[in-house]
Amino acid sequence: MTRDPVLTFTPHGIHCPAGDFHIDPWRPVPRALITHGHSDHARPGHGAYLATDLAAPVLRHRLGDIALETVAYGERRRIGGATVSFHPAGHVPGSAQIRVEVGGEVWVVSGDYKLEDDGLSTPFEPVRAHAFVTESTFGLPVFRWQKQAAIAAQINGWWRDCVASGSTPLLGAYALGKAQRLLSLLDPGIGPILTHGAVEATTQILRDQGLRLPATVPVTAAVKIADHPGALVLATPSAFGTPWARKFGPVSTGFASGWMQLRGVRRRRAADRGFVISDHADWDGLNTAIHETGAEKIFVTHGYTDIFTRWLRSRGLDAQVVPTEFAGETLDESAA
Amino acid sequence: MKDFARLFTRIDQSTKTSVKVAALAEYFATAPDEDRLWTIALFSGRRPRRAVTTTRLREWAAEAAGYPLWLFEEAYPVVGDLAETIALFLPPGRSDSDRGLTHWINMLRGLSHVDEPARKAAVLAAWDELDTTSRFLFNKLITGGFRVGVSQKLMTRALAQATGRDEAELAHRLMGAWSPDDTTFHALIEADDPTTDASRPYPFCLAHGLDDAAQTLGAPEDWHAEWKWDGIRGQLILRDGDHFVWSRGEELMTDRFPELARAPDHLPPGTVIDGEILAWDGAAPLPFAALQKRIGRKTVPKSLLREAPVILQAYDLLEDGGRDIRALPFDERRARLDRLIAPLPQDAPLRLSPSLTFTTWQTLTDARATARDARAEGLMLKRRAGPYLAGRKKGEWWKWKLDPLTIDAVMIYAQAGHGRRANLYTDFTFAVWQGNDLVPFTKAYSGLTDAEFRKITTWVKKNTLQRFGPVRQVRPELVFEIAFEGIQQSPRHKSGVALRFPRMARWRHDKDLSQANTLDDLKEMLRLYG
Numbered sequence: 001m002t003r004d005p006v007l008t009f010t011p012h013g014i015h016c017p018a019g020d021f022h023i024d025p026w027r028p029v030p031r032a033l034i035t036h037g038h039s040d041h042a043r044p045g046h047g048a049y050l051a052t053d054l055a056a057p058v059l060r061h062r063l064g065d066i067a068l069e070t071v072a073y074g075e076r077r078r079i080g081g082a083t084v085s086f087h088p089a090g091h092v093p094g095s096a097q098i099r100v101e102v103g104g105e106v107w108v109v110s111g112d113y114k115l116e117d118d119g120l121s122t123p124f125e126p127v128r129a130h131a132f133v134t135e136s137t138f139g140l141p142v143f144r145w146q147k148q149a150a151i152a153a154q155i156n157g158w159w160r161d162c163v164a165s166g167s168t169p170l171l172g173a174y175a176l177g178k179a180q181r182l183l184s185l186l187d188p189g190i191g192p193i194l195t196h197g198a199v200e201a202t203t204q205i206l207r208d209q210g211l212r213l214p215a216t217v218p219v220t221a222a223v224k225i226a227d228h229p230g231a232l233v234l235a236t237p238s239a240f241g242t243p244w245a246r247k248f249g250p251v252s253t254g255f256a257s258g259w260m261q262l263r264g265v266r267r268r269r270a271a272d273r274g275f276v277i278s279d280h281a282d283w284d285g286l287n288t289a290i291h292e293t294g295a296e297k298i299f300v301t302h303g304y305t306d307i308f309t310r311w312l313r314s315r316g317l318d319a320q321v322v323p324t325e326f327a328g329e330t331l332d333e334s335a336a
Numbered sequence: 337m338k339d340f341a342r343l344f345t346r347i348d349q350s351t352k353t354s355v356k357v358a359a360l361a362e363y364f365a366t367a368p369d370e371d372r373l374w375t376i377a378l379f380s381g382r383r384p385r386r387a388v389t390t391t392r393l394r395e396w397a398a399e400a401a402g403y404p405l406w407l408f409e410e411a412y413p414v415v416g417d418l419a420e421t422i423a424l425f426l427p428p429g430r431s432d433s434d435r436g437l438t439h440w441i442n443m444l445r446g447l448s449h450v451d452e453p454a455r456k457a458a459v460l461a462a463w464d465e466l467d468t469t470s471r472f473l474f475n476k477l478i479t480g481g482f483r484v485g486v487s488q489k490l491m492t493r494a495l496a497q498a499t500g501r502d503e504a505e506l507a508h509r510l511m512g513a514w515s516p517d518d519t520t521f522h523a524l525i526e527a528d529d530p531t532t533d534a535s536r537p538y539p540f541c542l543a544h545g546l547d548d549a550a551q552t553l554g555a556p557e558d559w560h561a562e563w564k565w566d567g568i569r570g571q572l573i574l575r576d577g578d579h580f581v582w583s584r585g586e587e588l589m590t591d592r593f594p595e596l597a598r599a600p601d602h603l604p605p606g607t608v609i610d611g612e613i614l615a616w617d618g619a620a621p622l623p624f625a626a627l628q629k630r631i632g633r634k635t636v637p638k639s640l641l642r643e644a645p646v647i648l649q650a651y652d653l654l655e656d657g658g659r660d661i662r663a664l665p666f667d668e669r670r671a672r673l674d675r676l677i678a679p680l681p682q683d684a685p686l687r688l689s690p691s692l693t694f695t696t697w698q699t700l701t702d703a704r705a706t707a708r709d710a711r712a713e714g715l716m717l718k719r720r721a722g723p724y725l726a727g728r729k730k731g732e733w734w735k736w737k738l739d740p741l742t743i744d745a746v747m748i749y750a751q752a753g754h755g756r757r758a759n760l761y762t763d764f765t766f767a768v769w770q771g772n773d774l775v776p777f778t779k780a781y782s783g784l785t786d787a788e789f790r791k792i793t794t795w796v797k798k799n800t801l802q803r804f805g806p807v808r809q810v811r812p813e814l815v816f817e818i819a820f821e822g823i824q825q826s827p828r829h830k831s832g833v834a835l836r837f838p839r840m841a842r843w844r845h846d847k848d849l850s851q852a853n854t855l856d857d858l859k860e861m862l863r864l865y866g
């Protein structure tokens with residue numbers, strides 16, 4: 001008799017037959033386990049949610065009044081015939097890999113992850129598994145990240161140059177995760193930090209959870225740039241070029257994303273500066289993480305799936321692409 | 337290379353012209369002469385002779401990085417640029433050199449004289465010694481296509497700022513057939529009497545597209561009108577008994593058009609004419625396709641000379657009796673041109689581009705509608721009192737093109753784009769009906785917004801019938817309006833026609849499959865406009 005695999009890939013997303021739950025499903029299901037609060041993983045409309053206690057406040061903020069249960073990292077839960085636990089993914093504060101064990105067989109779903117300790121998120125922990133479902137957003141050797149201290153120096157250098165030349169640096173980053181990471185890297189000695197509403201809301205939630213972040217000034221209608229000499233403005237990229245951005249006078253624009261590694265992307269965004277910093281693993285990070293799970297079965301999702309799968313196969317791993325009709329992710333440069 | 341890399345980074349990082357020019361001017365003010373000369377050369381489209389093929393570069397890069405070649409080939413379309421792919425694909429270099437731009441160029445030039453193992457060793461050593469940006473620039477020196485968002489015009493402006501010389505005069509000095517091999521920075525830029533190069537052309541005056549109504553230009557009598565020809569812009573130079581033909585892209589084309597070798601029989605030395613090179617049937621221009629056969633050939637077989645003879649359709653005079661007359665008003669230059677050309681016999685390889693007389697803008701608007709009958713692509717308007725300016729200056733010359741031809745077609749194949757668009761399907765093949773069959777007739781890959789390409793990408797993934805490598809055959813369902821500038825017969829295409837500048841004008845959500853055009857419609861367009 002053959003038994004069900006621990007996880008299957010359905011039109012609703014990743015499903016566990018033994019526990020009858022889904023992980024990061026993209027269509028409404030009765031029971032969803034959520035790796036982290038980004039909108040391509042945490043969607044509205046599910047019957048019940050399970051996530052880490054560190055991810056909960058953001059989930060509530062984004063999804064409203066949901067039936068949410070929380071667990072601590074490493075805490076085991078029994079759901080039907082499956083045992084599940086959440087382990088740090090290092091992607092954003094509260095983000096998790098989800099470990100599912102059925103009858104002694106262990107599968108791990110990575111969600112989004114990175115290996116570098118960003119000083120805010122609980123650092124990535126390798127989890128031994130028989131099968132590993134990995135993202136592959138930057139699954140090509142042309143994506144290699146520098147240490148975040150080097151990028152911090154670039155960003156602060158740019159800020160200083162802007163102050164010297166009388167323009168306001170306008171730095172674009174995703175509201176959850178990247179924005180707070182940048183905040184922690186900025187040097188408040190240079191000047192005040194102004195924030196866009198979307199960035200400020202998430203930042204405040206994470207502050208309330210005990211994350212230590214520098215002081216910020218939310219940009220309200222009453223805020224005048226002249227009252228904040230030397231300021232840097234942190235905003236979501238969607239705020240660029242809008243009437244909101246006009247109040248800052250002459251600006252120098254910067255984007256912070258892994259995609260800034262590519263000159264073509266930098267030029268298309270028409271930003272003055274591109275900073276290569278990502279909350280996703282780079283090529284070496286992906287390979288290291290996969291190696292450390294010890295898994296011989298790898299499922300590749302979210303990114304350069306075909307190429308990365310072929311690469312893993314050439315390394316002797318049993319790798320396959322997770323079938324998905326979900327096409328949006330890698331195009332969302334700002335999120336990476 | 338570090339100074340040059342810093343210059344490149346500053347230019348590349350900014351979207352502001354003033355910042356780019358300032359960075360260049362600063363570089364020109366401080367860099368050593370040999371590096372300055374090479375920088376001018378690179379920014380005006382010159383480069384060292386290619387010493388290594390791109391095939392070898394790919395193989396060496398994959399090998400040096402320790403990855404299979406196929407992985408490199410997959411990364412290339414994502415990055416979109418070979419030099420950049422190599423720079424990023426290789427692990428960071430192990431040593432750190434600060435040799436200058438000219439050192440690396442000389443090193444590359446030396447490679448033509450050594451065998452392949454030595455070439456490979458030199459290139460690998462260079463990669464290992466340069467940081468990512470310098471490595472990218474080094475690769476660009478090999479592969480060419482050195483485009484950094486700085487036109488020759490901006491480079492010239494920066495040079496003018498750095499040297500305190502007149503910009504127009506510098507632009508003229510930089511024209512022509514010089515190479516860093518046979519000149520010096522001093523001779524090219526500073527010497528009082530720049531080597532009197534008989535072949536040196538003048539910078540071309542370029543027209544802006546007219547988007548508003550012609551009425552906005554003011555009084556009709558202030559403007560000269562003529563057809564806008566669909567040929568190759570050329571400058572014919574007659575000096576010291578010699579003749580030279582330059583393209584707008586500053587390419588010397590003298591040998592490609594032997595017909596013009598007879599020009600010195602008809603015109604005095606010290607004459608420079610601006611005009612359009614056209615394939616000519618004795619009375620009217622031949623379709624662009626005829627000229628196209630000539631463009632690629634450095635030497636022209638006799639049969640082709642008979643089949644597609646060329647003439648220069650003259651429309652401006654820049655040098656008269658050895659004097660630069662570009663500052664004179666257009667009317668005066670044109671009158672002098674008329675006096676030179678009008679008396680020439682029928683078989684001379686030069687003709688005057690006829691002036692169109694008009695007294696009201698309405699007359700001219702009507703004339704424009706008949707441009708295709710004259711085998712022209714629209715009208716040119718030139719301010720009668722205006723001087724001949726270098727480059728694209730607003731207000732003197734306007735091109736007023738015909739609206740493009742359009743046809744509704746069905747998408748049948750899709751292929752992913754490059755670079756940032758590597759995850760989007762952006763390159764499509766379109767078909768029209770022939771009975772119950774769809775016959776492919778053109779490809780197009782531009783004209784839609786990113787949002788539309790995203791929608792189509794999702795659709796393509798769900799509607800793939802078959803895959804052929806990177807190409808997907810899709811369910812024939814989506815209809816697009818294809819706009820194009822011209823149509824010609826083409827035995828190489830299944831449909832028998834080839835389009836000029838096809839692009840997607842819009843996605844016809846309102847039309848279903850059956851409402852697309854037919855091959856007969858295309859053939860009718862060929863008959864009318866081909």
Ligand SMILES: [Zn+2]
Nearest residue numbers: 036038091112
């Ligand atoms: Zn995420």
Ligand SMILES: [Zn+2]
Nearest residue numbers: 038040041112
């Ligand atoms: Zn994600």
